Amino acid sequence: xxxxxxxxxxxxxxxxxxxxxxxxxxxxxxxxxxxxxxxxxxxxxxxxxxxxxxxxxxxxxxxxxxxxxxxxxxxxxxxxxxxxxxxxxxxxxxxxxxxxxxxxxxxxxxxxxxxxxxxxxxxxxxxxxxxxxxxxxxxxxxxxxxxxxxxxxxxxxxxxxxxxxxxxxxxxxxxxxxxxxxxxxxxxxxxxxxxxxxxxxxxxxxxxxxxxxxxxxxxxxxxxxxxxxxxxxxxxxxxxxxxxxxxxxxxxxxxxxxxxxxxxxxxxxxxxxxxxxxxxxxxxxxxxxxxxxxxxxxxxxxxxxxxxxxxxxxxxxxxxxxxxxxxxxxxxxxxxxxxxxxxxxxxxxxxxxxxxxxxxxxxxxxxxxxxxxxxxxxxxxxxxxxxxxxxxxxxxxxxxxxxxxxxxxxxxxxxxx
Amino acid sequence: xxxxxxxxxxxxxxxxxxxxxxxxxxxxxxxxxxxxxxxxxxxxxxxxxxxxxxxxxxxxxxxxxxxxxxxxxxxxxxxxxxxxxxxxxxxxxxxxxxxxxxxxxxxxxxxxxxxxxxxxxxxxxxxxxxxxxxxxxxxxxxxxxxxxxxxxxxxxxxxxxxxxxxxxxxxxxxxxxxxxxxxxxxxxxxxxxxxxxxxxxxxxxxxxxxxxxxxxxxxxxxxxxxxxxxxxxxxxxxxxxxxxxxxxxxxxxxxxxxxxxxxxxxxxx
Numbered sequence: 001x002x003x004x005x006x007x008x009x010x011x012x013x014x015x016x017x018x019x020x021x022x023x024x025x026x027x028x029x030x031x032x033x034x035x036x037x038x039x040x041x042x043x044x045x046x047x048x049x050x051x052x053x054x055x056x057x058x059x060x061x062x063x064x065x066x067x068x069x070x071x072x073x074x075x076x077x078x079x080x081x082x083x084x085x086x087x088x089x090x091x092x093x094x095x096x097x098x099x100x101x102x103x104x105x106x107x108x109x110x111x112x113x114x115x116x117x118x119x120x121x122x123x124x125x126x127x128x129x130x131x132x133x134x135x136x137x138x139x140x141x142x143x144x145x146x147x148x149x150x151x152x153x154x155x156x157x158x159x160x161x162x163x164x165x166x167x168x169x170x171x172x173x174x175x176x177x178x179x180x181x182x183x184x185x186x187x188x189x190x191x192x193x194x195x196x197x198x199x200x201x202x203x204x205x206x207x208x209x210x211x212x213x214x215x216x217x218x219x220x221x222x223x224x225x226x227x228x229x230x231x232x233x234x235x236x237x238x239x240x241x242x243x244x245x246x247x248x249x250x251x252x253x254x255x256x257x258x259x260x261x262x263x264x265x266x267x268x269x270x271x272x273x274x275x276x277x278x279x280x281x282x283x284x285x286x287x288x289x290x291x292x293x294x295x296x297x298x299x300x301x302x303x304x305x306x307x308x309x310x311x312x313x314x315x316x317x318x319x320x321x322x323x324x325x326x327x328x329x330x331x332x333x334x335x336x337x338x339x340x341x342x343x344x345x346x347x348x349x350x351x352x353x354x355x356x357x358x359x360x361x362x363x364x365x366x367x368x369x370x371x372x373x374x375x376x377x378x379x380x381x382x383x384x385x386x387x388x389x390x391x392x393x394x395x396x397x398x399x400x401x402x403x404x405x406x407x408x409x410x411x412x413x414x415x416x417x
Numbered sequence: 418x419x420x421x422x423x424x425x426x427x428x429x430x431x432x433x434x435x436x437x438x439x440x441x442x443x444x445x446x447x448x449x450x451x452x453x454x455x456x457x458x459x460x461x462x463x464x465x466x467x468x469x470x471x472x473x474x475x476x477x478x479x480x481x482x483x484x485x486x487x488x489x490x491x492x493x494x495x496x497x498x499x500x501x502x503x504x505x506x507x508x509x510x511x512x513x514x515x516x517x518x519x520x521x522x523x524x525x526x527x528x529x530x531x532x533x534x535x536x537x538x539x540x541x542x543x544x545x546x547x548x549x550x551x552x553x554x555x556x557x558x559x560x561x562x563x564x565x566x567x568x569x570x571x572x573x574x575x576x577x578x579x580x581x582x583x584x585x586x587x588x589x590x591x592x593x594x595x596x597x598x599x600x601x602x603x604x605x606x607x608x609x610x611x612x613x614x615x616x617x618x619x620x621x622x623x624x625x626x627x628x629x630x631x632x633x634x635x636x637x638x639x640x641x642x643x644x645x646x647x648x649x650x651x652x653x654x655x656x657x658x659x660x661x662x663x664x665x666x667x668x669x670x671x672x673x674x675x676x677x678x679x680x681x682x683x684x685x686x
Contacts, residue, residue, distance in 0.1 A: 070514035070555035293532065297524050299513075303504035306473045308577065309497030309525040354512040 078358035081351060085365035089138070092372045096134035097126050099380050128271075135278060136269040136333045137375045137389075138368040141340055143281045143330035145367020146288055146360065148341030149348070150323040153295055153355060154316050156225040161341040162196075162327035165232025168336035169239030170199020171328055172262045175335070176246045179258040188261065189273055189332040196328030199235060204320065207231040228320070264337035264390030266375050277333045284326045285364065291319055292357045299355075337374075337390040340367050343397040346405075370397060421450035422484055423499075423580045423613040425470055430479035432462075432469040439465040440637040442479075447630065449484070452607045453615045454624035454645075457634030458658055463617045464505060466634065467585050470615070471502040483581065497525035501579040505586045505617075507570050509558035515569045516554040519544055522576030544575035547610075548602065564595030571602065582606070584616035588623070596620075600627045625649055625672040633657055649673040 068076065098109045104122060112122040113131060144162065151160045162168050174195020178188045207227045243262060247255045294315045298305045302312040327341065344367045352359045374392040382392075425447040432440040439462045447453045447470075455463050468474050470481055472488045481488045488496055501522075509518055522544065523537040545551040548568040553561065558569055567587060574582055584603065588596040604627055606612045618624040624631060625645035632642040633649075635657045641648045651664045660677050667674040679685075 069516065071517055071520075290529070293524060293527065296510075297521055299510040300518075300521060301504065301507055303468065303473055303502065304507050304573075306493075307471055307497065307500075307502035307504070307574075307583075308521065309492075309494040311493055354510060354517075 074353045074356065075358060078352050078356065078362060081362055082358070082365060085362060085369060089365060089369045089372070092369060092376065093134050093138065096137070096372060096376055097130045099376065100125065100130065132269045132271050132274040133266050133375070134372065135274040137266055137372040139274065139277045139281050140266075140330035140334040140337065141368040141371030142364035143284070143326040143367070144337065144340040144371070145344035145348075145363040146285060147323040147327035147330065148367075149345035149355070149360065149363045150288060150295070150319050150326075151341070152345050153299065154225065154319045154323070155228050157229050158346065159342070160229055160232070162323070162331070163336065163338055163341060164236060165229065166199045166203050166235030166239055167196050167324055167327045168331050168338075169236040169243070170202075171196035171331035172243050172336050173239050173246075174198070175261050176243050176258045179254055179261065180246055180250060185268075186273075192335075193328050193332040196331055197324065199239060200320075200324035200328070203228070203232055203235050204317070206235070225316075260386075260388065261335050263388035264335035264393075265388050266334050267386075269333065273333060277329055280329050281326060284322055284329070287322045288319075288326070288360065289357060291315070291322065292360060295319055296355070334371070334389065337371060337393055339390070339394040339397045340371055343401045344370060346401055347397075350405075421448065421613075424449035424484060425581070425615070426482045426485075427466075427470065428480050428482075430466075430469060430481065431477045432465055432474055433477055438477075438637065440469060440476075443638055445632065445639055445642070447613075447615055447632070449613050450607075450611070451613065451629035452604060452627060453613075453630040453632060454628035455615065455617045455632045455634060456619070456621055456624050457640075461634045462637040463634050464585050465637075467502070467583050467615070467617055471500060471583055472496060473502070494525045497577065497579070499579055500581040500583065501574040501577040502583040503570055503574045503585060503587060505589070509566070509569075511559060512557050513559075514555055514557055515550055515561070515572070516541070516545070518558055518569055519550075519554075519572045519576050522573040522578075525577065540576050540578050544572040547575055547606070548572040564591055564598065567591060567595065567599060568602075571599070575606070580611070581613045582615070584614065586617050586619065588618065588620070596623070603627065621649065621654070621675045622667065622672075625674070626667060626670050645672055649675065651675075 094106055094109070097113060098104050098106055102121075102125060104112070104126070108118055108122060109126050109130075111117045112119070112126040116123055116127070147167075148161045151162065151165065152158055154160075155165075171192040172195070174191040174193070175188050177195070178191035183191065207224070243258075247258055247262075250258060294310050297308050297310045298312060298315050298319075300308070305312050305315070330337075344363055348359055348362045348366055349355070352362055370393060371389065374396055375389045377396070378387045378389045378392045427443055427445045430440060430443040430445075431438060443466070455466065457463050465474065469476055470488075472481070472493075475489075483499055488500075491499075519541050520537070523533075523540060526537060526540075527533070542551075545554055548571050550565070550568050550572050553565055553569065558566060561569065571584075571587070574584075587599050587603070591599065600623060603614050603616065607614050616628075618628075628645055630642070631645040631648045633640045633653065640657050641653055649664055651662050654660060654662050654664070654675055662675050662677045664673045664675055666672070
């Protein structure tokens, strides 16, 4: 086998390179160890060749010494973080249905919610007011965070988020217009959803690259990442101006109501909204997971993705559409809550490493947790009433993000170990 | 020579960006089962041609076919199971490990409900071994040296397990040792794994040494093609590259070696 004659040189050079590159020698040691394993596995090579099934068994590869491979290690880390996140989220949700002017014990609140037993006032309070609010926070937080993660990935830009590219601007304008036209309050979320989708359509059309040099213009490669961000900035600026114009021209009481909406609030969410929002968000989340492998291939760059059978323009358009739906739904529920979509993907990346399907789920959990916690803080922990939840998400999220970014200069714990 | 499988045929191919035509009315057959090198001066359309052959750019006119099957009539996935391409200077996503990168090569073979199979694992292991990157599998790609990184990307293309492999300047920015490593690997893949390889190279001597078939491009059209010994003459090199030269036999392989003529100042006394 000619391959075998080449083999030792390959591994030697690999080790030598790692050694020379490693300042502390630790990486070198590590490469030595793995090279050792490798030569061992080379002796057991026939086994590997004749039994491909045996090789495939190492999906969660445990190499000798009980050390996990990078992929298995990241999976384990994501699973642990997901467990912790789910536990925290459950605790926050429970807190959400217990706390209030009339604080209930967890037992009483759960009885009232699931069995309908106990005080009628409890049932009304928990079932009618607190639970839809908690659910709305969870749905919107999850939707915003995943939308942000997808947008940042598609735009290949860490600053891309629904706030930046005009989707929340469109939703705000829709809601403000609904208030201005005197539509009934339940229609405001619908108007917001419509506004977000319209803004996204405009954004999509403007960002599409049309090859206009020929007699018949044709689509060139779908949407390019940089155009998406630049056009998005312009769309958002225009929409914000329109919202401000509405607010300035309104009668004072309408203006205040519109303004309250445009800073993001979970006040007065009902079951219908929560259930419709939850179902639609669930469908969109499933779509994101279904598109995940395509997104991973797209990360390699357009040419490499194309060579692997992914059409970059089309894949970007699909991912963008799902992100827009998620963000618009979230904004329809809560108003344009800032910062969740921008910060959560960065937090998750710092904690759990490069994006995988697992980290996507973590984004949903972390977004839900951040928005719900922010709402609890806004309602209960602050001495003044009616603080919009968006103010709190920014106040909570910004220090976390800054702290994590400050650590970026230090060696990455995921790779130094 | 075109009877071997995996021959690529381009007919009447015209590729351009907007008004700017890069490859004009090109007719070319790249033989199956061989190593083809495409050479030519900068901006002569080598990479564009490669991207056109891999269907990464839609041609304005003309067809590209693999063994007679029009690539533009295949689904993207079906094409990706027959033809792989390593782009020029690819950039790996931040923080991704070598193994995770190579696994992405299995995308065209995966199914929605069966995302990872035994065959996928086996292909990844083989690709890592063949490129000597097994020991690097857990390291992030952005921590590797240039040579290691290029091997990791070639491993990705190998995991894709296509009979046809297109490489766009696989040796650029590598030192001599790593250039030779990559070219030896290519030649071994052709000999032992039966891959048809088409690569864009800059070094004429290396192209002549490693390729069975040589295509010299000029201004978006082939100036000459055929066996390196027949193609690489001093007249052709002067004509295409504008460099007066002598062509001598490579003392190691006997293949043509291009030695540019020296100016009077540098000439042997």
